[in-house]
Amino acid sequence: MTLTIEDLEKLQQKLQDEEQNFQIELQEENILVMSPSDIESSKIGAQLIFLFLLWVKCLGLTKSRAVAMITSTIFELVEEN
Incomplete structure (x- = not known):
């Protein structure tokens, strides 16, 4: 399955709605979820x-x-x- 910018934006919105402060990136059609900086x-x-x-x-x-x-x-x- 190829992930797109739209998929990334949907995930970002979902995380924001849930007040989760994770950093996410799209690299080589994979979404990377990283812990927030502190x-x-x-x-x-x-x-x-x-x-x-x-x-x-x-x-x-x-x-x-x-x-x-x-x-x-x-x-x-x-x-x-």
Whole structure:
């Protein structure tokens, strides 16, 4: 069965009607349902950004060079799995 944007919108409306705060996405004709973000995930994200900026400053990198390094590392990790 192929799922469409319309199917996703129907599910979003149903979840909103039931006051469920799930994040949903349509990827490759599949609907992914994820738990809602909370304050803890926001704190973790803020800490990661802070550590990233410290790392950039300690190495004397430009932000764009640091982002390029991280991006290439992520792609390498994904390719390994």
